[in-house]
Amino acid sequence: MNGRFSKFSPFHVDPEKIEKTFSLTAEDFVPANDEEKAAMEEKHKSVSYWRDAWRRFRSNTVSMVALVIFIICLLFAFLGPALIPYSYDDQYRTSQKMGPFEYSKGEELIKSIADSCDGFYATALRAGSITALNKGNYFIKDKGKIYAFTLDGALEKSVIVLRRDDKDPLIIVKEDDIKNGSWSKYEAISYTDTAAEDAMKLELSTGVFPHVFGTDSAGRDLMARTMYGTRVSIIIGVMAAIIVLIIGATYGAISGLSGGKVDFVMMRIVELIYSIPEVLVVLLLQVVLKDPLTEWFSSSSSGFVKAMSSLGSGIISIFITFALLYWVTMARIVRGQVLQLKQQEYVTAATALGASNGRIIRRHLLPNCVGSVVITTCLQIPSAIFLESFLSFLGLGVSAPMASLGSLCSDALETIQLYPYRLIFPGIVLTIVILTLNLIGDGLRDSLDPRLKK
Numbered sequence: 436m437n438g439r440f441s442k443f444s445p446f447h448v449d450p451e452k453i454e455k456t457f458s459l460t461a462e463d464f465v466p467a468n469d470e471e472k473a474a475m476e477e478k479h480k481s482v483s484y485w486r487d488a489w490r491r492f493r494s495n496t497v498s499m500v501a502l503v504i505f506i507i508c509l510l511f512a513f514l515g516p517a518l519i520p521y522s523y524d525d526q527y528r529t530s531q532k533m534g535p536f537e538y539s540k541g542e543e544l545i546k547s548i549a550d551s552c553d554g555f556y557a558t559a560l561r562a563g564s565i566t567a568l569n570k571g572n573y574f575i576k577d578k579g580k581i582y583a584f585t586l587d588g589a590l591e592k593s594v595i596v597l598r599r600d601d602k603d604p605l606i607i608v609k610e611d612d613i614k615n616g617s618w619s620k621y622e623a624i625s626y627t628d629t630a631a632e633d634a635m636k637l638e639l640s641t642g643v644f645p646h647v648f649g650t651d652s653a654g655r656d657l658m659a660r661t662m663y664g665t666r667v668s669i670i671i672g673v674m675a676a677i678i679v680l681i682i683g684a685t686y687g688a689i690s691g692l693s694g695g696k697v698d699f700v701m702m703r704i705v706e707l708i709y710s711i712p713e714v715l716v717v718l719l720l721q722v723v724l725k726d727p728l729t730e731w732f733s734s735s736s737s738g739f740v741k742a743m744s745s746l747g748s749g750i751i752s753i754f755i756t757f758a759l760l761y762w763v764t765m766a767r768i769v770r771g772q773v774l775q776l777k778q779q780e781y782v783t784a785a786t787a788l789g790a791s792n793g794r795i796i797r798r799h800l801l802p803n804c805v806g807s808v809v810i811t812t813c814l815q816i817p818s819a820i821f822l823e824s825f826l827s828f829l830g831l832g833v834s835a836p837m838a839s840l841g842s843l844c845s846d847a848l849e850t851i852q853l854y855p856y857r858l859i860f861p862g863i864v865l866t867i868v869i870l871t872l873n874l875i876g877d878g879l880r881d882s883l884d885p886r887l888k889k
């Protein structure tokens with residue numbers, strides 16, 4: 436064939452066919468009709484990584500139910516205290532050791548007259564170890580009108596009643612004079628519409644809010660303390676998880692990207708930290724830091740420092756323990772991900788273009804580890820809550836009068852035979868919070884892991 440293909444060769448191409456194939460006519464430029472356009476349309480819209488993860492998370496019924504219940508717990512902890520008239524540290528002398536939805540004798544009397552007046556202020560519902568109103572200037576503001584008056588002596592076991600349409604709209608009724616929802620005698624209060632500069636405002640009530648979970652031996656409302664305790668436990672868990680995330684992700688990414696001797700030394704440090712008992716570290720930190728932290732709390736005027744002082748030095752020790760010990764699991768997970776990702780072409784390209792290791796970690800490695808990082812962080816929250824509750828149960832957590840779920844369970848243990856509800860309510864809330872967070876973490880693991888796509 437003299438080095439050329441014959442027309443019968445399988446490699447022979449007819450020039451006429453080539454010209455016919457690549458020649459264009461006016462018919463080739465006719466606009467497509469609706470049917471042709473519809474045939475070219477995308478049958479399924481493309482979805483992003485997070486939207487696809489949310490779709491798969493929603494299909495997990497157990498995790499969705501857990502998410503709804505956890506949101507209810509968040510509303511209970513953060514919105515609930517604003518809806519009840521009690522606080523975690525308010526003590527009511529006449530309402531000690533009461534069961535759920537139980538009223539004291541003074542509260543029963545006041546509750547009986549609530550419907551017969553426009554508002555009242557009862558000394559029996561006054562928080563504190565001393566329920567009496569001292570002599571001095573006071574004022575009540577109702578519908579834009581001010582009732583200013585002066586008490587010449589201390590007022591106790593009495594109710595200041597407001598009835599707008601009466602001849603004497605503001606009166607004082609003694610608790611002993613209240614019978615069957617009415618009173619036999621009263622003392623009218625002379626008032627003015629201008630309050631003195633040193634006058635204290637009295638907030639009127641229209642009813643007696645029940646102690647839904649009962650009260651403790653100090654007269655503190657258990658539902659309010661459970662709400663605040665849930666808030667404290669969740670905040671501690673989230674803060675500890677953030678500390679673990681920042682330290683562990685940074686350490687693991689540096690170790691995995693560096694490799695060689697640097698990786699070897701850093702991983703040996705991780706193994707050394709794994710062998711340290713965390714409870715022992717918390718105890719040592721409390722002994723070492725107690726006096727310096729107490730002095731710092733008392734000398735500082737910062738609002739953040741005051742908020743931390745209300746939690747106590749034990750919580751600071753827990754945060755430091757998490758910063759020292761609990762990031763190692765996160766570091767190992769991120770390191771394993773980075774060891775796989777740094778072999779990818781885009782990392783090689785970034786290195787060839789002169790990108791620094793810090794930029795490669797921030798822009799390429801950690802964003803591609805986000806699934807594992809999110810899962811580990813979410814599962815770290817219930818672990819932190821459990822550790823805080825355990826330490827508070829041992830008396831190493833939050834300081835009184837601040838409460839956490841663990842400290843509430845510890846306080847209730849002494850009277851569990853007489854008042855079991857004091858342990859049941861915070862115990863149930865603690866169980867629900869930890870269980871729902873674990874189920875949410877399992878759902879995130881299933882939805883964010885690309886190997887588990889359905």
